[in-house]
Amino acid sequence: MNIEAVHTVGNIGAGTMGHATALQFALKGYEVHLLDMVQAGLDRGMSLIEHDLKTFADNGMLTEPVETVLGRISTYTDYEAALTGVDFVIELAAEDLKIKRSIWQQAEQFVGPEVVLATNTSGLSPTAIQEGLKHPERFVVAHFWNPAHLMPLVEVVPGKQTSEATVDFTVDLLNHIGKHAVPLKVEALGFVGNRIQLAVIRECMHIIGEGIASPEAVDDVVKYSLGRRWSLVGPVASADLGGLDIFEKLTTYLYQDLANGTGEDPLLKQKVDANELGLKTGRGFFDWEGDAGKQIVADRDKALLELLKKDQEQ
Structure with a gap:
């Protein structure tokens, strides 16, 4: 696993947290496939992204035009179209175990077996979510803190079947986009x-x-x-x-x-x-x-x- 091989990121969810992670990856130059099942959710997410970008621009924190960053983000309402060919996937759906399991059962069908799958959750067990996945060793928690575009911390939490290489890769990638990724040794309820x-x-x-x-x-x-x-x-x-x-x-x-x-x-x-x-x-x-x-x-x-x-x- 090498973060240099990552060019396109699948971002599932365009809400409060999801729009912010899409923004982070786009700011670092990645192509982002923003997936939400509802077009209205995508529209709201893109509006939030544009608002946050303008805030960064007004504070002298952008090195390129807002339109250039926005141009790296494509929106989708279909799993296959959004996730085929991506190099990393981050999901930011509701804090509900059944919902997250359902999303990953669908999403995993359209990504390569080498692609790391990350979920954002405040405390759900990565071991519970990764049950039933074809490649649970590639699954990990990446817990962003709200507001995710302003807070540096991301807790990286392995499940029982998560490989060490997956944790290391995820930490490296998140640090590369400007976050402060902190890996946990093992999962614990509520993380740290x-x-x-x-x-x-x-x-x-x-x-x-x-x-x-x-x-x-x-x-x-x-x-x-x-x-x-x-x-x-x-x-x-x-x-x-x-x-x-x-x-x-x-x-x-x-x-x-x-x-x-x-x-x-x-x-x-x-x-x-x-x-x-x-x-x-x-x-x-x-x-x-x-x-x-x-x-x-x-x-x-x-x-x-x-x-x-x-x-x-x-």
């Missing part, structure tokens, strides 16, 4: 990122639920301490820098007082039962009526864009 994220969320819910601090205070503590530190030096290296003896001492009395529930979170359930789902319903822990949500997302994406520019300059 979501395990860490949910451990933090569980403790945040506990702190709020017990009346220790407000949602605003919890966010401020993370934003102005751990968030800044961990974006520069990860938590494990931070422990080394702080002294492992100090952290070991903290565990002897603090672990026992941390949230350790294994079932449904009562505070989150209360919010869901009240239909306070966050931005999508206008209220969660905060009030998102009006343009408040749009503004915070715009500010976040602007900051992420600046970080991405710095990454490209290094």
Whole structure:
């Protein structure tokens, strides 16, 4: 397997994640076959791609015209037409095991036996998805983080039948298109990122639920301490820098007082039962009526864009 042999990428799904991966490959010069079963989905996906490209152009991050990049992306609603002759396939469908299995059973019919097959999922088992494939050794998870055109990380996760060569190839290819690909040794539920994220969320819910601090205070503590530190030096290296003896001492009395529930979170359930789902319903822990949500997302994406520019300059 050699990434130099990759010229055309099959991209299954044109939604929130799918349009972003198609954009990433097209930006790096690959021909992209963008597949979606619904023409309206393709139209929306191409509109999102054009919007993101113009944002990059406005920030001086394009080295060629928007139209040139768009010209590398062809749209399809048919598996055979989209996938015949491609050199790599990435699928970004709904987080549903049955749907993903169905897609791959159809897709594998039209790709060569040497083509690596990658799925984007936040936590579904690659071993479960690859069951029934003719070439499960070529199947791997490539977990992009949203917004995928701005977030560098991709977790590369093997299933039990995935070959080491498939993992190495996928990591090399993703790094080549400007991502920061991190391979896991073995699969684990939630991979690495979501395990860490949910451990933090569980403790945040506990702190709020017990009346220790407000949602605003919890966010401020993370934003102005751990968030800044961990974006520069990860938590494990931070422990080394702080002294492992100090952290070991903290565990002897603090672990026992941390949230350790294994079932449904009562505070989150209360919010869901009240239909306070966050931005999508206008209220969660905060009030998102009006343009408040749009503004915070715009500010976040602007900051992420600046970080991405710095990454490209290094």
